[in-house]
Amino acid sequence: MGERSAFAEGLRAYGLIAGMWVRSSMTYRTSFVITMLGNGTMTGLDFVGILLMFSQVDSLGGWSLAEVALLYGLSATAFGIADLVLGSMDVMGARIRDGSFDTLLVRPVPVLAQVGADHFALRRLGRITQGALVLGWSLAAVDVDWSAAKVLLVPVMLVSGAAIFCAVFVAGAAFQILVQDAAEVQNAFTYGGTTLLQYPPSVFGKELVRGATFMLPLAFVNWVPASYVLGRPYPIALPEWAAFASPPVAVACCALAGLAWRSGLRAYRSTGN
Amino acid sequence: MDAFIELDRVEKVFDVRKKTGFLKRERRQVRAVDSISFSVARGEMVGYIGPNGAGKSTTIKMLTGILTPSGGRLRVAGIDPSRERTRLARRIGVVFGQRTTLWWDLPLIDSYKLMHRMYRIPDERYRENLDRCVELLELGDLLDVPVRQLSLGQRMRGDIAAALLHDPEVLYLDEPTIGLDVISKAKVRGFLRELNTERGTTVLLTTHDLQDIEQLCKRVMVIDHGRLMYDGPLAGLHEIGESERTLVVDLERELPPIEAPGARVVKVEGPRQWLAFPASESAAALVARVAAAYPMVDLSVREPDIEAVIAKMYAEQSEKAVS
Amino acid sequence: MGSWRLYVAVAVGGFRRYATYRAATAAGVFTNTVFGVILVYTYLALWDEKPHLGGYDQAQAVTYVWLGQCLYATLAIQGGGAEKDLMDRIRTGEIAVDLYRPADLQLWWLASDMGRSLFQMVGRGVIPFLFGAVFFPMALPTEVTTWAAFLVTLLLAAVVSFAIRYLAALSAFWLMDGMGISQALMITGVFFSGIVLPLNAFPGALGDIVQVLPWAALLQMPADVLMGETGVPGAFAFQAVWAVVLLAAGRLLQSAATRRVVVQGG
Numbered sequence: 001m002g003e004r005s006a007f008a009e010g011l012r013a014y015g016l017i018a019g020m021w022v023r024s025s026m027t028y029r030t031s032f033v034i035t036m037l038g039n040g041t042m043t044g045l046d047f048v049g050i051l052l053m054f055s056q057v058d059s060l061g062g063w064s065l066a067e068v069a070l071l072y073g074l075s076a077t078a079f080g081i082a083d084l085v086l087g088s089m090d091v092m093g094a095r096i097r098d099g100s101f102d103t104l105l106v107r108p109v110p111v112l113a114q115v116g117a118d119h120f121a122l123r124r125l126g127r128i129t130q131g132a133l134v135l136g137w138s139l140a141a142v143d144v145d146w147s148a149a150k151v152l153l154v155p156v157m158l159v160s161g162a163a164i165f166c167a168v169f170v171a172g173a174a175f176q177i178l179v180q181d182a183a184e185v186q187n188a189f190t191y192g193g194t195t196l197l198q199y200p201p202s203v204f205g206k207e208l209v210r211g212a213t214f215m216l217p218l219a220f221v222n223w224v225p226a227s228y229v230l231g232r233p234y235p236i237a238l239p240e241w242a243a244f245a246s247p248p249v250a251v252a253c254c255a256l257a258g259l260a261w262r263s264g265l266r267a268y269r270s271t272g273n
Numbered sequence: 274m275d276a277f278i279e280l281d282r283v284e285k286v287f288d289v290r291k292k293t294g295f296l297k298r299e300r301r302q303v304r305a306v307d308s309i310s311f312s313v314a315r316g317e318m319v320g321y322i323g324p325n326g327a328g329k330s331t332t333i334k335m336l337t338g339i340l341t342p343s344g345g346r347l348r349v350a351g352i353d354p355s356r357e358r359t360r361l362a363r364r365i366g367v368v369f370g371q372r373t374t375l376w377w378d379l380p381l382i383d384s385y386k387l388m389h390r391m392y393r394i395p396d397e398r399y400r401e402n403l404d405r406c407v408e409l410l411e412l413g414d415l416l417d418v419p420v421r422q423l424s425l426g427q428r429m430r431g432d433i434a435a436a437l438l439h440d441p442e443v444l445y446l447d448e449p450t451i452g453l454d455v456i457s458k459a460k461v462r463g464f465l466r467e468l469n470t471e472r473g474t475t476v477l478l479t480t481h482d483l484q485d486i487e488q489l490c491k492r493v494m495v496i497d498h499g500r501l502m503y504d505g506p507l508a509g510l511h512e513i514g515e516s517e518r519t520l521v522v523d524l525e526r527e528l529p530p531i532e533a534p535g536a537r538v539v540k541v542e543g544p545r546q547w548l549a550f551p552a553s554e555s556a557a558a559l560v561a562r563v564a565a566a567y568p569m570v571d572l573s574v575r576e577p578d579i580e581a582v583i584a585k586m587y588a589e590q591s592e593k594a595v596s
Numbered sequence: 597m598g599s600w601r602l603y604v605a606v607a608v609g610g611f612r613r614y615a616t617y618r619a620a621t622a623a624g625v626f627t628n629t630v631f632g633v634i635l636v637y638t639y640l641a642l643w644d645e646k647p648h649l650g651g652y653d654q655a656q657a658v659t660y661v662w663l664g665q666c667l668y669a670t671l672a673i674q675g676g677g678a679e680k681d682l683m684d685r686i687r688t689g690e691i692a693v694d695l696y697r698p699a700d701l702q703l704w705w706l707a708s709d710m711g712r713s714l715f716q717m718v719g720r721g722v723i724p725f726l727f728g729a730v731f732f733p734m735a736l737p738t739e740v741t742t743w744a745a746f747l748v749t750l751l752l753a754a755v756v757s758f759a760i761r762y763l764a765a766l767s768a769f770w771l772m773d774g775m776g777i778s779q780a781l782m783i784t785g786v787f788f789s790g791i792v793l794p795l796n797a798f799p800g801a802l803g804d805i806v807q808v809l810p811w812a813a814l815l816q817m818p819a820d821v822l823m824g825e826t827g828v829p830g831a832f833a834f835q836a837v838w839a840v841v842l843l844a845a846g847r848l849l850q851s852a853a854t855r856r857v858v859v860q861g862g
Contacts, residue, residue, distance in 0.1 A: 016390055024378040027419070031773045038779030045783065049792035053638075055799040057645040060638070103374045105339045108362035109391060184623035188630040196634050203641040208633070269341045269355065271287060 013109035017117035040126030066141035073135025075197035078161025080128035088119035160246035161221035167253035174264030283345035307499035320490035366441035370448030406434035426457025610711025650796035662728030666721035678709035679761035752835035759842030
């Protein structure tokens with residue numbers, strides 16, 4: 001089987017398994033509704049925090065509420081999509097500990113697809129919904145001279161951003177193969193990452209911005225392209241085309257994460273647990 | 274007959290880090306499987322036994338491609354499992370004794386429908402196999418029941434069916450009867466026997482229950498400390514281990530110890546007496562002799578404890594090594 | 597009573613149980629540190645824009661952030677302490693066994709949660725706090741008495757935190773949806789404890805309300821005592837009153853729940 005057909009197989013298996021989890025969750029219908037609302041509310045608290053701050057000030061790091069809301073909306077929605085698609089990968093450590101990870105390895109479909117679809121939960125739409133609401137409001141509220149490129153950048157940011165966060169999830173899962181209890185390290189990069197991106201880059205120290213741009217390129221989820229859309233200077237000097245670099249950055253992140261996953265799986269299969 | 278499973282000096286070495294102090298750790302190598310060689314022909318049913326931690330699961334994990342051997346050569350159906358794990362997966366079935374692969378909150382049938390699509394089983398084959406499993410494992414009334422409501426025995430039967438829908442050429446079972454009641458055990462054993470004789474499916478099972486082996490397997494392999502200690506018929510194992518079965522006899526009243534050739538009384542408790550006799554001999558002859566000479570009310574035969582057999586065998590081997 | 601030894605043993609058990617997860621603890625330290633850094637920068641920007649917001653200067657705002665990260669797991673602000681185990685036991689019915697133990701149910705779980713809190717504080721909370729103190733300007737007191745008072749407020753905060761979660765967990769007897777309860781705990785805990793923004797920086801009437809709710813006893817009170825922003829007796833009284841009220845409410849709910857279990861036959 002070639003790479004492409006393995007990818008297609010993986011997607012198909014993902015769909016099958018995710019469907020099973022959705023049907024499982026539908027056996028507890030009220031619980032599903034409650035937890036979906038809870039998920040939306042919980043994740044919306046971050047934005048409530050921003051609103052509270054703006055109840056005291058008119059700008060943060062020089063950015064207005066509508067501009068920060070744009071960052072928030074992009075970050076929360078992109079992360080929400082990644083969280084919906086691969087968000088349960090933090091149960092992988094538990095699966096390895098209790099031995100049920102082995103049962104995934106004897107199936108004729110890619111393990112990554114099985115792990116990704118594990119505990120797939122539609123309640124995570126709650127996060128996407130509240131992120132999209134904030135995004136929608138901010139797009140209407142920001143003072144931007146919309147050009148075709150800027151309009152196009154919005155969906156590009158969402159898709160690339162989701163892919164970058166997916167890569168972080170996969171890399172985190174690979175790390176959990178080595179250290180099973182360390183799901184929280186993943187949280188630092190996933191939840192920590194989306195929180196970081198909800199605030200203007202001008203708020204943070206230059207070193208931190210540099211790290212988030214060049215080392216773990218989360219800045220390409222929203223900071224860099226959104227700065228361009230809003231016509232705001234980015235704290236560190238970047239060429240103008242960097243605003244459009246999110247897709248290739250996302251592809252590179254996914255490729256690296258894929259390699260990390262492979263070597264993680266290889267480590268598991270040679271050491272066992 | 275062609276060798277379907279082939280192991281040639283297969284090894285598996287784990288690096289174990291043990292804490293020896295607050296921050297100090299000691300690295301140590303553990304040979305979980307130590308140069309094991311055997312082959313299993315297509316259509317054989319083999320029991321794979323040994324104490325906990327002997328290397329049974331590690332062997333099964335290598336056979337299924339979950340683990341990569343550290344050394345030696347391993348082939349299943351001509352495939353190197355660790356290199357072509359996904360391709361092999363279509364041709365094997367695995368039942369993990371205490372870990373269900375069924376979907377907890379969904380009706381049993383939903384898990385089967387998933388297997389149908391995940392393994393891309395042709396519709397007709399799927400129907401046939403499902404019908405057969407449902408009939409033989411008596412799953413008919415359970416198909417619409419959520420798995421979480423099934424008993425342990427029902428779930429095990431459900432798991433076995435799930436592992437067989439795609440017509441695997443070999444079935445690995447890890448402790449398939451552990452924790453099951455007598456009736457469920459009988460159903461599972463009957464089904465496995467049928468599967469092996471009628472369909473020619475190769476079966477490799479690990480178990481703690483010697484009756485599983487006795488009723489199912491002509492051949493048994495014993496592993497301990499990662500080494501293959503014995504490979505042959507069950508009777509031979511009894512001979513080597515000099516294991517004994519126990520005939521428990523309830524007499525009408527208290528009597529002096531029973532005298533029967535080939536057996537010795539090991540315990541007397543009121544009218545009940547325990548007679549030990551070689552496991553390789555038939556119980557029927559002994560029962561007939563005792564029944565002829567003594568007023569017997571009830572009797573039962575106790576199988577030798579597998580751990581005891583292995584322990585004895587192990588002690589003997591090391592004795593031989595010393596002398 | 598004489599049975600205090602039992603509760604000490606339970607607390608030690610709670611401590612030990614969490615102490616076994618070394619990698620998880622290290623990961624938690626890392627996560628709290630990362631979040632601390634992110635929050636510190638946003639607070640600095642906020643206080644830059646509006647100095648003396650909520651009566652804090654910048655160093656106090658920074659101190660507040662790191663104390664929050666220190667107490668996040670310690671006080672199980674988003675849940676995940678003893679109440680999680682308790683809800684599991686209610687769901688599986690094992691709680692019936694606990695009711696027959698010759699020990700007080702509430703005290704038992706309190707002791708267990710105190711053990712957990714102590715470990716989370718020592719193993720997980722202190723390091724991010726020290727990290728903050730080393731790399732950012734913080735407003736820490738020099739008098740021993742202030743630190744002593746601070747430790748007392750921490751103890752009281754842990755009791756109030758437990759009392760809130762115990763109440764929530766007991767509701768699992770009536771509401772079978774543990775996930776929903778956990779989420780409610782998480783949302784209220786995160787919002788009302790002031791982990792997002794100090795409660796004294798909340799605007800207007802909302803600010804007045806959140807400062808008298810029990811969650812104000814968790815982070816705001818210890819922070820204000822540590823930084824000398826509030827009278828110590830007043831802080832103690834505030835925490836103690838909420839502790840007593842919530843524990844008493846827990847007792848009431850507990851006896852109702854017990855009757856329910858007995859009626860259902862376990």
